[in-house]
Amino acid sequence: MSDGTAPERRTQATEPAERAASSASATSPASATDHGIDHDNAYAGLLVNDAHWAFGTDFEDPLAGVDTTVPDGVEPSVLAAYCLMLGDDALVASERISEWCSRAPDLEEDIALANIALDLLGQARLLLARAAAADTSVVPALPGDSPVPDEDRLAFFRDEQRFRNVRLAELPNGDFAETVTRILLLSTWRLALFERLTGSRDAVLAAVAAKGVKELTYHRDFAGRWFLTLAQGTDESRRRVTAALTDLMPYWPELFETHDVEAAAAASGTGVDPAQAAGEADAVLDQVLAVSGVDRPEYAPRAGVRGRTGRDGMHTEALGRMLAETQSVARAHPRGRW
Numbered sequence: 001m002s003d004g005t006a007p008e009r010r011t012q013a014t015e016p017a018e019r020a021a022s023s024a025s026a027t028s029p030a031s032a033t034d035h036g037i038d039h040d041n042a043y044a045g046l047l048v049n050d051a052h053w054a055f056g057t058d059f060e061d062p063l064a065g066v067d068t069t070v071p072d073g074v075e076p077s078v079l080a081a082y083c084l085m086l087g088d089d090a091l092v093a094s095e096r097i098s099e100w101c102s103r104a105p106d107l108e109e110d111i112a113l114a115n116i117a118l119d120l121l122g123q124a125r126l127l128l129a130r131a132a133a134a135d136t137s138v139v140p141a142l143p144g145d146s147p148v149p150d151e152d153r154l155a156f157f158r159d160e161q162r163f164r165n166v167r168l169a170e171l172p173n174g175d176f177a178e179t180v181t182r183i184l185l186l187s188t189w190r191l192a193l194f195e196r197l198t199g200s201r202d203a204v205l206a207a208v209a210a211k212g213v214k215e216l217t218y219h220r221d222f223a224g225r226w227f228l229t230l231a232q233g234t235d236e237s238r239r240r241v242t243a244a245l246t247d248l249m250p251y252w253p254e255l256f257e258t259h260d261v262e263a264a265a266a267a268s269g270t271g272v273d274p275a276q277a278a279g280e281a282d283a284v285l286d287q288v289l290a291v292s293g294v295d296r297p298e299y300a301p302r303a304g305v306r307g308r309t310g311r312d313g314m315h316t317e318a319l320g321r322m323l324a325e326t327q328s329v330a331r332a333h334p335r336g337r338w
Contacts, residue, residue, distance in 0.1 A: 053147045054336035055329060062125050062151065063204065068133040071201045074268045079202060080135035081164070082265040084154070085311060086193075087127030088165035091155055092319065093186055094120035095326060099173055109176075112222060116183065119215040123208060128154045130204045147337045148330070156330035160313075160320045167302070167310040168251040170319040177230050177240035181248055184223035188284050189255045191216040192277035201269040224288050231292035242294055250302040256281070259311040 070076045098117040104110035132139050132150035139150050140157040148156070168186060173179060194216055197209035230241040256278040258266075265271025289296055308314035330336075 052337060053149065053152065054333065056149065056152060061149070062129045063133060066204060066207075068130070068204060070134055071268075071270065074201065074270055075264070076135045077137070078261060078264045078268065079270055080131040080138050081261045082271045083127045083131035083134065083205070084138060085164040085259070085261065087124045087131060087154075088163045089169050089186075089190065090120040090127065091124035092163070092165045092322070093169040094118075094124060095322060096169065096171075096173055097179065097183070100179060105176055113179070116219050116222065119212075119219065123212050123215070124155070125151050126204070126208045130202075130208070133204075142334050146334050148334060152330070156327045157334070160315055160323055162313060163310075163315065163319065163323075164313060165310050165315075165319075166251070166254055167316055168248065168255065170310070170315060170322065171248075171251075172318045174244065174247075175240055177237065178244040178247070180223050180226040180230065181241060181244040183219055184227055184288065185248060185252060185255075185285070187216050187219035187223060188288075189274075189277065189281050191220055192281045192284075193272050193274060196272045196277065200271065205270060220284075227288060227294075228292045231294050242297075245289075245294065246297040246299070249297055249299045252299075253301040254304075254309050257309070257311070261311070 070079055094117045097113055097120070100110065100113045101117075102110065104113055128151040129149075132154060136150075138154070140153045142148055142153060142157065168182065171182070191213065194209040194212045198206055198213065200206040200209065227241060230237040232238070256274045258273050258275045262271055262273055266273040266276075286296065304312070305314045
């Protein structure tokens with residue numbers, strides 16, 4: 001099933017990004033043919049003796065065949081921590097957006113939001129797998145016979161204090177206007193980061209970023225078009241989208257605060273200092289607001305707790321509630337296998 005946007009998404013990338021994205025295909029699992037799966041026999045896969053985690057959907061290593069050697073001069077713990085930050089942003093935002101499945105205003109937008117959530121989930125999987133490959137100490141320990149892969153251990157078996165996502169990603173969903181505005185803010189920021197991350201010294205991060213640039217360009221354009229539509233629609237739609245902007249903008253400055261891990265990753269040539277992307281992101285946001293006829297609201301940055309925010313593991317209550325629901329089955333059955 002398609003939402004009719006796939007052709008647009010393919011054509012939005014520039015030729016350099018297309019070439020870079022082709023190299024990113026190395027991060028995708030090998031084809032079923034390569035692994036000898038018999039597509040003519042629907043039960044062939046069930047006869048394999050290898051144990052699989054019962055709650056997974058793809059049992060191939062997402063980084064199979066990729067050189068995951070940490071670049072010279074790069075501290076593995078810093079690279080892993082940086083990948084966790086970017087991966088957690090995508091994972092938590094994906095979960096929030098996926099909550100719109102079957103609840104969007106119409107079928108096309110329902111599918112579009114599901115596609116955005118899946119794009120982010122794919123980014124999260126690769127980034128969490130990269131974190132685990134760089135430094136195995138970040139992976140939660142489970143019973144020795146547990147078949148849960150590393151990226152799923154990171155997603156389902158960490159407490160909220162160990163998540164490093166920005167707080168904007170975890171806020172509970174409001175109405176459709178709020179979701180559109182949040183996607184606009186997150187994708188504008190993340191796209192500016194990923195465009196710079198394509199030059200990372202870490203080959204895995206560079207490949208993930210190259211692929212992500214195409215996806216995030218679509219996410220930003222989708223949200224930008226809807227923001228404009230709502231802002232120039234009815235009085236009620238304009239009220240809702242301006243209210244959403246007012247509520248969410250206090251979380252905007254946090255996106256560009258440089259954490260020590262981000263500074264170290266940038267200094268090593270593997271990561272990006274988010275402060276360096278602030279000017280570009282602000283310019284894009286101002287352009288969307290100007291076209292929509294919406295003024296940037298006055299706001300005070302959302303304070304952290306003793307200076308600690310999402311990157312430090314200090315979150316809103318919403319993240320704990322979300323994780324309690326999403327992690328409950330996995331935690332109840334850490335040995336679940338088929």
